[in-house]
Amino acid sequence: PSAVGLAAGTEPLPDFPQLRQCPYQPPPGYRDLREAEGPVVRARLYDGRPTWVVLGHAVARELLIDPRLSSDWSRPDFPSPSPRRKAIQKATILVGMDPPEHSAYRRKLISAFSVRRTRELSESIHRRAGELVDTMLEQGPPAEILSGLALPLSSHTICGILGVPYEDHGYFEEQSALLVSPQVTEDDATGALMNLRTYLTGLVERKEKESEPGDGLLDTLVHRDLAEGSLSRDDVIRLGIILLMAGHETTASMITLSTFTLLQNPRQLAAFRADPAGAGLAVEELLRYLSIGDVAMRIAAEDITVGDVAIRAGDSVMLSTAEINRDAEVFDDADDLDLARGARNHFAFGYGVHQCIGQNLARAEMESALTLLFSRIPGLRLAVPAEQVEIKPAQSGVQGIYELPVAW
Numbered sequence: 001p002s003a004v005g006l007a008a009g010t011e012p013l014p015d016f017p018q019l020r021q022c023p024y025q026p027p028p029g030y031r032d033l034r035e036a037e038g039p040v041v042r043a044r045l046y047d048g049r050p051t052w053v054v055l056g057h058a059v060a061r062e063l064l065i066d067p068r069l070s071s072d073w074s075r076p077d078f079p080s081p082s083p084r085r086k087a088i089q090k091a092t093i094l095v096g097m098d099p100p101e102h103s104a105y106r107r108k109l110i111s112a113f114s115v116r117r118t119r120e121l122s123e124s125i126h127r128r129a130g131e132l133v134d135t136m137l138e139q140g141p142p143a144e145i146l147s148g149l150a151l152p153l154s155s156h157t158i159c160g161i162l163g164v165p166y167e168d169h170g171y172f173e174e175q176s177a178l179l180v181s182p183q184v185t186e187d188d189a190t191g192a193l194m195n196l197r198t199y200l201t202g203l204v205e206r207k208e209k210e211s212e213p214g215d216g217l218l219d220t221l222v223h224r225d226l227a228e229g230s231l232s233r234d235d236v237i238r239l240g241i242i243l244l245m246a247g248h249e250t251t252a253s254m255i256t257l258s259t260f261t262l263l264q265n266p267r268q269l270a271a272f273r274a275d276p277a278g279a280g281l282a283v284e285e286l287l288r289y290l291s292i293g294d295v296a297m298r299i300a301a302e303d304i305t306v307g308d309v310a311i312r313a314g315d316s317v318m319l320s321t322a323e324i325n326r327d328a329e330v331f332d333d334a335d336d337l338d339l340a341r342g343a344r345n346h347f348a349f350g351y352g353v354h355q356c357i358g359q360n361l362a363r364a365e366m367e368s369a370l371t372l373l374f375s376r377i378p379g380l381r382l383a384v385p386a387e388q389v390e391i392k393p394a395q396s397g398v399q400g401i402y403e404l405p406v407a408w
C-alpha cells in the first residue's frame with residue numbers, strides 16, 4: 001500500500017519526524033502509520049521532501065547493514081530531518097561517511113571506547129556520580145536532575161576521555177544546548193557549531209605545541225595521527241566536535257529521561273531498587289524503551305527492494321528507532337517497560353557500521369547514575385506535575401526533556 005501511495009503522489013504525506021506527546025512514548029502517529037501501511041511508509045520532511053520511514057524491526061535490520069544505503073552526508077542531496085541537522089552534517093565527520101573512508105576514521109577511535117577501557121573508567125565514573133548525588137543531598141531538596149547529575153557526569157566523563165579541560169564545560173554545553181532549542185534555525189545552528197569549531201581549533205592548536213602530550217584521545221590524534229599525516233587538523237577538529245557533542249548530550253538525556261520514566265512507573269522502580277544486580281538489564285530496557293537517538297538518516301545510493309517497497313536511488317530513508325524498538329513481532333508486550341526483559345536486540349545504539357562507538361561508556365554512566373540516585377535518595381519524587389515537564393522538539397535529534405525538577 002505504501003508503494004501505491006507513492007506512485008499516486010496525490011495523498012498529502014504525514015510529517016516526519018513528529019513530536020512526542022509523552023516524553024517516553026514514540027509519537028502516536030508512527031504507530032497509526034505502521035498499522036495502516038506497514039513497516040515502511042511514506043512521509044514528508046520539514047523542507048517538503050518526501051521520504052521513506054522505516055518503522056519495523058526486520059526491515060531496519062536488513063537495511064542498516066545494506067551497503068546500498070548510504071550515510072554520506074557530503075552528498076548534496078543527502079536528506080535532513082531538520083535545519084539543525086543540516087548544520088551538523090556540515091560540521092562533523094564519521095557518522096556521515098561510508099566505508100572504507102568511515103572505517104579508517106573509526107579504527108583510530110575505537111580503543112578509547114573499548115569494553116576494557118570503559119571498565120578501567122567505571123570506578124571513576126561511579127565515584128563522580130556518587131559525589132554529584134551527595135551534593136544534591138547537601139544542597140536540596142529541591143534539585144534538578146539534568147544540571148545536577150546527568151550533564152556534569154556525562155560532560156566530565158567525555159572530557160576525561162578526549163582530553164578536553166572540564167573547566168570549559170559551560171561553554172560547549174551551552175553551544176550544544178542551542179542546537180536543541182525549540183525554534184533553532186539553520187543559521188543559529190551554524191553559529192553554535194562555528195563556536196564549537198573555534199573552541200576545538202584553539203584546543204587542538206594548544207595540544208600541538210605541547211611537548212608532553214596528555215593522555216586524552218585528542219592528544220593521541222594530534223601527536224600520532226596529525227603528526228604522521230594520517231589525519232588533517234580539520235579532521236581532528238571535526239572528530240572532536242562530534243565526540244564532544246555525542247558524548248555528553250545523549251547520555252545526559254538518557255539519565256534524565258530514565259529518572260522521569262522510573263518515577264512514573266513505581267512498580268518498575270521498586271523492582272529496580274530491590275535488585276541492584278539487575279541494573280545492567282534495567283539500563284538495557286530503558287535504552288530500548290526510550291530510544292532517544294530516534295531517526296537514523298540514510299540515502300539510497302542504488303535501487304533497493306524491501307518487501308513490496310521499491311526504494312529508488314536518491315530516495316531519502318529515515319529510520320525511527322523508537323518505533324522499531326516497540327515492534328511487537330520482536331518484543332513481547334513491547335509497550336510495557338519491563339526492566340527484567342533482557343532484550344539486547346534493540347537499535348537504541350543503531351546497528352551496522354555506525355553502531356554507537358560510546359555505547360559501553362553510556363551504559364556505565366547510566367548504571368552508576370541511576371543506582372546511586374535511587375539508592376541514596378529513597379524518597380525521590382517529581383517536584384512538578386508530570387504534564388509540566390517540557391519535551392524537546394521532534395527535530396532536536398536527541399529526544400528528551402529540558403529539565404527534571406525533583407524533591408524528596
Ligand code: HEM
Binds near residue numbers: 347349358
Ligand atoms: C552513533 C545513540 C552515547 C558517540 C550513534 C548512533 C546512535 C547513537 C543511534 C547511530 C547513528 C546512525 O546510525 O546514524 C546513542 C545513545 C547514547 C549514545 C542513545 C546514550 C545513551 C554516546 C556517547 C558517545 C557517542 C557517550 C561518546 C563519544 C557516538 C559516535 C557515533 C555514534 C561517535 C558515530 C559512530 C559511527 O558513525 O561510526 N549513537 N549514543 N554516543 N555515537 Fe552514540
